[in-house]
Amino acid sequence: DVKVTQSSxxxxxxxxxxxxxxCVQDMDHENMFWYRQxxxxxxxxxxxxxxxxxxxxxxxxxxxxxxxxxxERFSLILESASTNQTSMYLCASRLGLDGSFYNEQFFGxxxxxxxx
Amino acid sequence: KNEVExxxxxxxxxxxxxxxxxxxxSVGISALHWLQQHPGGGIVSLFMLSSGKKKHGRLIATINIxxxxxxxxxxxxxPRDSAVYIxxxxxxxxxxxxxxxxxxxQLTVNP
Numbered sequence: 001d002v003k004v005t006q007s008s009x010x011x012x013x014x015x016x017x018x019x020x021x022x023c024v025q026d027m028d029h030e031n032m033f034w035y036r037q038x039x040x041x042x043x044x045x046x047x048x049x050x051x052x053x054x055x056x057x058x059x060x061x062x063x064x065x066x067x068x069x070x071x072e073r074f075s076l077i078l079e080s081a082s083t084n085q086t087s088m089y090l091c092a093s094r095l096g097l098d099g100s101f102y103n104e105q106f107f108g109x110x111x112x113x114x115x116x
Numbered sequence: 117k118n119e120v121e122x123x124x125x126x127x128x129x130x131x132x133x134x135x136x137x138x139x140x141x142s143v144g145i146s147a148l149h150w151l152q153q154h155p156g157g158g159i160v161s162l163f164m165l166s167s168g169k170k171k172h173g174r175l176i177a178t179i180n181i182x183x184x185x186x187x188x189x190x191x192x193x194x195p196r197d198s199a200v201y202i203x204x205x206x207x208x209x210x211x212x213x214x215x216x217x218x219x220x221x222q223l224t225v226n227p
Binding site for chain 1: 149151156157158159160161164202204214215217218219220
């Protein structure tokens with residue numbers, strides 16, 4: 001079974017702090033994704049990476065950066081956390097072979113981040 | 117930009133009822149996912165389909181590409197089906213293709 005793990009289930013940080021959210025997958029997937037989920041807005045893509053050291057902006061990249069130094073790990077970084085970044089953050093991975101749009105995404109359990 | 121709309125937003129049913137959740141999208145897509153999210157956040161994929169119909173246990177998903185519409189049906193609903201059901205469409209056919217999500221339908225099945 002594919003397993004996608006995230007470093008924390010719950011996290012509380014203060015405004016201005018640098019925040020790292022870590023995601024690890026164990027199935028050698030090429031593609032990895034970071035989403036945030038807010039009531040009334042659904043899931044929105046922040047960044048995705050289709051291979052090591054590759055990254056692409058999603059729909060809402062402002063205030064975030066990412067790092068993909070190893071295939072299994074995709075990190076989301078909030079350089080200076082703000083209260084409007086309080087949200088549920090979900091990581092996902094997907095096998096990225098040809099025809100990858102046919103491959104399902106596997107989600108991590110989520111990190112509920114509160115910025116005070 | 118592809119928009120994805122789900123209806124209803126909230127649905128309450130009695131155990132045993134037949135349930136339908138609908139999803140409409142605005143432009144052509146490659147495929148569509150139905151996802152389930154239980155309290156606590158974890159999301160699992162139920163179906164991915166690009167045409168026709170798929171069935172798994174009490175769950176049935178259909179898609180009509182021409183009408184840009186998909187439905188998720190649950191037969192003989194049970195309280196453990198209570199969850200948020202999310203429709204997501206895939207636009208693009210490259211390795212960079214990604215999902216656009218609907219807002220989700222909160223389903224509550226009462227015993």
